[in-house]
Every structure is written in structure tokens, then in C-alpha cells.
Amino acid sequence: MKPSFFHIENFSCGYPGFKLSGINLSLEKGSFSGIIGPNGSGKTTLFRGITSSIATLEGRIFLKGKDLQLFSLKERARKMAIVTQFTDTDQISVEDYVLMGRMPYHHRFQFFESKNDVEKAHKYMQLTDVFKHKDKLMTELSGGEQQRAAIARALTQEPELLLLDEPTSHLDITHQVRILDLLHRLNQEMGLTVLMVIHDLNLASEYCDQLVLFNEGRLFTQGTPEEVLTFDTIEKVYKTPVITRTNPYSNKPVIFLVSEKMMKQGGENR
Numbered sequence: 370m371k372p373s374f375f376h377i378e379n380f381s382c383g384y385p386g387f388k389l390s391g392i393n394l395s396l397e398k399g400s401f402s403g404i405i406g407p408n409g410s411g412k413t414t415l416f417r418g419i420t421s422s423i424a425t426l427e428g429r430i431f432l433k434g435k436d437l438q439l440f441s442l443k444e445r446a447r448k449m450a451i452v453t454q455f456t457d458t459d460q461i462s463v464e465d466y467v468l469m470g471r472m473p474y475h476h477r478f479q480f481f482e483s484k485n486d487v488e489k490a491h492k493y494m495q496l497t498d499v500f501k502h503k504d505k506l507m508t509e510l511s512g513g514e515q516q517r518a519a520i521a522r523a524l525t526q527e528p529e530l531l532l533l534d535e536p537t538s539h540l541d542i543t544h545q546v547r548i549l550d551l552l553h554r555l556n557q558e559m560g561l562t563v564l565m566v567i568h569d570l571n572l573a574s575e576y577c578d579q580l581v582l583f584n585e586g587r588l589f590t591q592g593t594p595e596e597v598l599t600f601d602t603i604e605k606v607y608k609t610p611v612i613t614r615t616n617p618y619s620n621k622p623v624i625f626l627v628s629e630k631m632m633k634q635g636g637e638n639r
């Protein structure tokens with residue numbers, strides 16, 4: 370059988386007091402997947418395990434059939450990029466920050482970026498709408514602008530697999546759609562494989578082919594948005610009732626939250 374593009378096998382990692390365990394996950398080349406789940410369920414921990422920021426306790430991860438541990442850092446950075454929740458905002462210009470995405474392609478004694486590196490960085494800065502800030506310091510950007518610069522840097526890395534931890538958490542609605550549309554376009558046109566942690570279940574439903582739902586350090590279920598975003602599953606995992614409907618334009622599931630206020634008003638109107 371042909372190995373999948375990215376394969377996580379019986380994986381476990383964690384910290385004292387929290388263990389993520391028994392994770393099995395396969396991503397096909399060119400897939401667009403979302404990891405969802407309540408706060409503290411282990412989504413970021415999985416990314417930390419994948420990038421070896423924390424030690425693996427059990428299991429293995431394969432990228433294009435090769436154990437991720439066997440990749441050199443440079444080789445891995447050419448294949449896989451990650452956008453974390455926290456952008457390091459040193460005293461560095463936005464342009465230099467994004468250009469760091471080209472470092473995995475520099476040869477040993479290359480101290481300056483090439484014309485090609487600058488062109489790529491400018492292209493992705495434009496696509497993420499941060500080009501106008503290129504001469505500012507990263508510390509002078511807003512949270513959403515920093516998040517877009519981090520995405521620009523990861524795209525400048527031109528990876529085959531892009532991992533994003535809550536890429537839209539600081540973005541206004543225009544930029545949420547703009548960034549997700551951009552990722553979708555790169556996914557469709559260039560075969561970029563995307564795996565993102567996302568809290569907004571409606572955006573997850575709209576953009577992802579596959580959803581992976583985490584709960585209490587385990588993978589609770591995975592499947593298409595239609596299979597995962599059901600009333601029963603959401604109530605069981607998030608412990609809150611929701612209303613589920615289908616978006617008439619995209620035919621994807623849409624979730625409406627049910628508040629106490631809404632329940633009371635519903636009662637009064639009956």
C-alpha cells in the first residue's frame with residue numbers, strides 16, 4: 370500500500386500532568402484538514418510533538434514515507450512549516466522577519482538573501498496584506514498584522530505541508546476569509562497540504578475536507594465536516610447544545626450556539 374503523505378502512528382507526547390496519547394492520523398497530499406476540540410484538549414500539544422519542541426513518548430511520524438526524526442532541520446524546514454499561536458516579535462523589520470522563511474534554502478556560506486528570496490518574500494507579504502508594513506518593526510504591528518506576517522513567513526518557506534495553530538484567532542472577518550481563501554487557493558493550485566487548529570467550527574466546516582476532533586488528550590473522531598459536526602458529537606465533546614443546519618450556498622454544516630438568553634426568550638415566545 371502506498372504510504373500517505375503525512376502519517377502519525379500511535380503517537381503520544383505531553384507534560385507532567387497531561388498526556389496526549391494514541392494519536393493516529395493520515396493526511397493525503399493536497400488535503401486541507403482542521404483540528405478542532407475544546408480548550409486544553411491537546412491540539413497545540415500535538416503540534417509541539419510534531420515539531421519536536423517536546424519529546425515523543427511513543428509512536429512515530431512519517432513525512433513522505435520517511436521518519437520525521439531522520440530529517441535534518443534544514444531538510445524538514447523545506448518540506449514543513451508551522452505558524453504557532455505566538456509570534457516572536459523581536460526588534461526585527463517585517464521584511465527581514467518574512468525573509469527568514471528562505472533560510473532553509475541558503476547554502477552554507479550564504480549570508481545574504483538572493484533576488485529570488487526577496488521576490489518570494491514580497492509576493493507572500495502582498496498576498497497576506499503585510500507588504501505595506503515591510504519597513505516597520507514586528508513589535509510595531511498589531512496582533513492580527515503579526516499573525517499575517519507569520520503566515521507570510523511560513524509561505525515564503527514554500528513548504529509542502531503547512532501546520533497552522535489558530536491562524537485566524539487575531540484576524541478581523543475580512544482577513545479571516547482572505548487568509549483562508551489564500552490557503553485554499555494554494556492548496557488547490559499548488560497542492561499545499563494544510564493542517565490547521567481552528568476553534569471556529571463554521572470556518573472549519575467551510576474550508577476543511579477533513580476534521581479531526583480532540584477531546585481530553587485523545588482523538589475523539591475524524592471525518593468529513595458532515596460526519597463530525599453533528600449535534601450529538603458536539604454536545605458530547607463541548608458539553609453544550611447547538612443548532613446544526615446546512616449552509617444553502619455551500620451545503621456544509623453550520624453551527625449556531627445556543628445561549629441561556631436565547632433559551633429564555635424562546636420560552637417566553639412560546
Ligand SMILES: Nc1ncnc2c1ncn2[C@@H]1O[C@H](COP(=O)(O)OP(=O)(O)OP(=O)(O)O)[C@@H](O)[C@H]1O
Pocket residue numbers: 384385386387406407408409410411412413414415
Ligand atoms: N508547558 C506545559 N507544561 C505543562 N502542561 C502544559 C503545558 N502546556 C500545556 N499544558 C497543558 O496541556 C493541556 C493541553 O494543552 P494544549 O495547549 O495542547 O491544549 P489546546 O487543545 O491547544 O487548547 P486551546 O484550545 O486552549 O489552545 C492543558 O491542560 C494544558 O494546561
